[in-house]
Amino acid sequence: MKSLILPSLRLLIVTQLICVAAYPGIILTFAKVTTPDTASASILTDAKGNPIGSRLVAQDFTRPEYFWPRPSAVDYNGSGAGGSNKSPTSPRLTERAGEIIARHGATAERLLPPDLAAASGSGLDPFISEAAARFQLFRVAGARSVDAEKIEPLIAGASIMPGGFLTGTRIVNVLELNLALDAMK
Amino acid sequence: MNAILLILLVVGGSAILSWPLGRHLRWAMDPVTPGTKRGALERLFVLFAGRISQQPQTWKDYAIAMLTFNALMFVFVFTLMAVQQHLPLNPDDKGALTLDLIFNTAASFTSNTNLQHYSGEVSMSYLTQVAGLMWLQFVSAATGIAVLTALARGLAGRAEMGNFFLDLQRATFLVLLPLAALVATGLVIGGVPMTLDGAAQVTTLEGISQTIARGPVAAFLSIKQLGTNGGGFFGPNSAHPLENPGFWTNVLSSISILLVPMACVWMFGRIIGRMKHAGVVFVVMLVFLFVKIGVAVVFESEPTHAFANLPIEQNSGNLEGKELRFGAAAGPLWAVLTTSTSNGSVNAMHDSLNPVTGLLPMIGMWLNATFGGVGVGMINMFIYIILAVFIAGMMVGRTPEYLGRKIEAREVKLAAVCLLAHAFFILAPTALFAVTPWGLDALNNDGPHGLSEILYEFSSASANNGSGFEGLGDNTVPWNLFTGVIMLLARYLPIVLPLAIAGSLAVKRPSAESSGTLGTEDGTFGFMLAACIVFIGALTFFPAAALGPIAEHFLTSL
Numbered sequence: 047m048k049s050l051i052l053p054s055l056r057l058l059i060v061t062q063l064i065c066v067a068a069y070p071g072i073i074l075t076f077a078k079v080t081t082p083d084t085a086s087a088s089i090l091t092d093a094k095g096n097p098i099g100s101r102l103v104a105q106d107f108t109r110p111e112y113f114w115p116r117p118s119a120v121d122y123n124g125s126g127a128g129g130s131n132k133s134p135t136s137p138r139l140t141e142r143a144g145e146i147i148a149r150h151g152a153t154a155e156r157l158l159p160p161d162l163a164a165a166s167g168s169g170l171d172p173f174i175s176e177a178a179a180r181f182q183l184f185r186v187a188g189a190r191s192v193d194a195e196k197i198e199p200l201i202a203g204a205s206i207m208p209g210g211f212l213t214g215t216r217i218v219n220v221l222e223l224n225l226a227l228d229a230m231k
Numbered sequence: 232m233n234a235i236l237l238i239l240l241v242v243g244g245s246a247i248l249s250w251p252l253g254r255h256l257r258w259a260m261d262p263v264t265p266g267t268k269r270g271a272l273e274r275l276f277v278l279f280a281g282r283i284s285q286q287p288q289t290w291k292d293y294a295i296a297m298l299t300f301n302a303l304m305f306v307f308v309f310t311l312m313a314v315q316q317h318l319p320l321n322p323d324d325k326g327a328l329t330l331d332l333i334f335n336t337a338a339s340f341t342s343n344t345n346l347q348h349y350s351g352e353v354s355m356s357y358l359t360q361v362a363g364l365m366w367l368q369f370v371s372a373a374t375g376i377a378v379l380t381a382l383a384r385g386l387a388g389r390a391e392m393g394n395f396f397l398d399l400q401r402a403t404f405l406v407l408l409p410l411a412a413l414v415a416t417g418l419v420i421g422g423v424p425m426t427l428d429g430a431a432q433v434t435t436l437e438g439i440s441q442t443i444a445r446g447p448v449a450a451f452l453s454i455k456q457l458g459t460n461g462g463g464f465f466g467p468n469s470a471h472p473l474e475n476p477g478f479w480t481n482v483l484s485s486i487s488i489l490l491v492p493m494a495c496v497w498m499f500g501r502i503i504g505r506m507k508h509a510g511v512v513f514v515v516m517l518v519f520l521f522v523k524i525g526v527a528v529v530f531e532s533e534p535t536h537a538f539a540n541l542p543i544e545q546n547s548g549n550l551e552g553k554e555l556r557f558g559a560a561a562g563p564l565w566a567v568l569t570t571s572t573s574n575g576s577v578n579a580m581h582d583s584l585n586p587v588t589g590l591l592p593m594i595g596m597w598l599n600a601t602f603g604g605v606g607v608g609m610i611n612m613f614i615y616i617i618l619a620v621f622i623a624g625m626m627v628g629r630t631p632e633y634l635g636r637k638i639e640a641r642e643v644k645l646a647a648v649c650l651l652a653h654a655f656f657i658l659a660p661t662a663l664f665a666v667t668p669w670g671l672d673a674l675n676n677d678g679p680h681g682l683s684e685i686l687y688e689f690s691s692a693s694a695n696n697g698s699g700f701e702g703l704g705d706n707t708v709p710w711n712l713f714t715g716v717i718m719l720l721a722r723y724l725p726i727v728l729p730l731a732i733a734g735s736l737a738v739k740r741p742s743a744e745s746s747g748t749l750g751t752e753d754g755t756f757g758f759m760l761a762a763c764i765v766f767i768g769a770l771t772f773f774p775a776a777a778l779g780p781i782a783e784h785f786l787t788s789l
Contacts, residue, residue: 050299053283053396057370058303060279061403065369066362069408070450073415077425077449084422087445087473089431097433100443102422102472105435112436116555124443125323125430126353127467129552131582131702132537133589133680135786139537139551147542157544160534164550167470167580173555177544209478212233212240213558215547224436 090221099221100124104170107224110189113182115220116161117146118169129167150181176205176216179223186227200226234528234560241482241564242520245489252490253497259405260380260398261502272405273397280396287391290734293381294727296395297374301341301723304370308363309337312355321356322429323444328354335711340367342722343375343604345455345462345575345697346688346714348706352444352465357427364462365451369411372458372491373402375606378726379495382610383502385733386634388741392734406491407458414453414487421480424473425449448474456487459604461575461697469565469578470554481557481578485565492572492602495609503634507752512612515757519601519764520571523591527563530587536787549588552580563588570595573604575697582675582684582700586787589700590780593687596694597772598764599653604695607722610729617646617732619756619763623749632748635741642735645728652724654771656693656717661686661775669709675702679786683779688714693721 077085088101099105104115106122115122119130132139143163152158159178179201187194204223205216262269277284288296311318312333316326328336332348339346340363351360377398384392419425424445431443448464452474455462465471475481496516500509535549553562562579569576570592581592595601600611617633621643624631631638664670664685674681684700691698692714699705705714750756 054300054303073450077419087424129580133676134536167552168467
């Protein structure tokens with residue numbers, strides 16, 4: 047047994063040097079050179095250079111003149127992400143959906159797109175479905191006193207199919223859409 | 232339709248890539264004739280580990296060397312976590328961790344489980360993440376590949392099973408490291424962060440301040456997937472947009488989950504010199520995988536029961552706990568892949584899956600052999616093979632043989648102990664926690680789903696999986712101690728006992744194959760093997776499944 051400890055220690059040292067010092071070092075350098083922007087979490091800045099958020103991380107929008115993201119079980123906490131972890135039989139999920147329906151003003155005639163009622167796994171999903179953006183179009187246009195037809199092209203322009211023909215739904219990045227809205231003024 | 236294409240891309244792509252990787256694994260792990268280049272690498276490995284790595288080991292020596300190194304892994308990372316608040320590379324000033332959490336986490340990553348009772352971006356310094364947890368993701372996965380190599384050598388009739396110190400370096404440096412570098416490069420290009428800067432402070436458009444945690448994610452993430460580790464850099468694992476930013480990083484991650492476990496089957500076949508047998512085993516595993524994926528995707532395309540009768544469109548599947556950018560089928564597909572292998576990373580919250588979909592990850596962990604963990608998945612399958620050969624032999628009244636060697640009482644006893652231990656580690660503590668405040672106070676959901684949360688957690692610990700019904704408030708002393716001990720026992724028992732079986736088979740005199748020998752290379756054997764897996768698994772776990780997810784399913788259809 048004793049004779050095995052020294053070779054084990056030698057393995058520890060050599061694997062630490064190669065897997066922990068060298069390997070991440072190489073990946074860090076590669077990232078810094080090729081993708082400096084996404085490597086530091088895709089942070090966006092305003093005209094003055096102040097950071098306003100990450101393209102990949104949802105932030106809270108509650109004002110009527112902005113498009114709202116999907117619900118977040120962690121209140122859009124970028125340093126403590128998580129989902130609701132509620133099961134489909136949980137009455138809490140139904141209650142929460144009721145509050146969201148009221149906030150969005152959905153009715154039996156104007157059904158809420160399901161992604162706006164369901165919290166994402168991370169609580170930070172930066173996307174909503176294109177249908178969810180269109181659902182909010184009239185509220186946003188009304189709050190901004192702008193014709194809905196003027197905002198509509200922004201949605202169409204921001205809408206993507208993330209996997210091409212491998213995905214069924216078109217989705218829209220909420221922060222980018224809201225930035226485009228603000229730029230319109 | 233796009234769901235089927237995505238499944239074929241991920242599973243088919245992995246299956247195709249696993250063939251050349253299997254060749255590479257054979258070249259790396261069990262070189263036949265040390266050529267010039269390969270010989271130079273061997274000399275380097277001997278230089279690293281010392282002269283002991285030149286001595287061939289019996290199964291006992293091999294197992295003891297493996298246990299010694301793994302004990303050192305545990306001690307090193309335990310110590311590192313215990314003093315993380317005093318060490319560098321901690322830009323966000325992560326504080327001290329409780330001892331029970333440190334024990335659980337060290338056990339979890341040493342045993343290749345990666346059950347996480349903490350949230351990475353909340354609790355761990357960058358040094359802990361990289362030098363502690365990521366390092367264990369390399370060497371615990373390498374341990375799995377090493378022991379499978381040793382097992383295969385034994386079954387090939389070699390009483391000396393190689394040398395652990397050599398095998399561990401071969402698996403780390405020639406298999407995992409090149410793959411990890413390749414995948415990490417792809418992930419960086421796909422937008423995954425890789426930085427040592429601390430969290431970003433931003434002020435949102437509505438003027439709220441938001442802290443965005445980040446870190447050296449890409450390097451961590453690639454070995455997390457390739458080594459069937461599964462422990463996320465961030466709490467929500469690969470559901471987090473910075474751990475899995477888009478559709479293509481999700482595809483790359485999915486393939487990385489399956490690739491090495493698949494290739495291990497081919498490596499096993501090459502070392503024992505029976506590729507047809509490996510082919511039959513591969514197909515049996517693949518059939519189980521496809522059946523589970525099919526059921527999961529179908530049931531998850533149902534809208535969630537929680538939104539029934541509300542003014543919400545019922546035109547898409549259950550979106551609670553899912554991310555939109557991966558596409559609709561990606562959540563249930565991943566849930567099956569990550570639990571069929573013993574990976575345990577998630578891209579959707581399993582706690583919120585529809586009830587029957589939530590049952591499938593549990594089935595994956597109960598069987599734990601339909602590809603399974605790197606190296607150890609094939610070892611688990613070896614246990615089922617021993618039993619299938621034994622039962623088939625009894626049915627036709629012949630002496631059961633595997634690879635020309637007689638399967639006798641000793642081998643069957645050891646195999647049965649492995650299977651019974653897995654069931655015991657899951658069902659006994661589930662029963663205990665289901666009736667005590669240890670379990671009941673931790674629940675996030677009521678009714679049958681509460682039982683499912685407990686059952687899932689112990690299934691995950693015993694299968695060395697690491698995923699969870701994460702609503703469970705499991706960072707408590709009883710949870711940390713029980714799951715910690717179970718992860719260690721459930722890791723090393725099913726490695727040491729199969730090595731003992733192989734050791735006992737290796738020294739038996741091989742009998743010549745005749746027309747009376749039960750073949751292990753045809754469809755009949757494949758069917759027999761599949762039937763054994765189903766019957767043993769179903770008989771053991773059906774009652775628990777009926778009380779948890781199945782009962783919940785009927786609640787939703789009331």
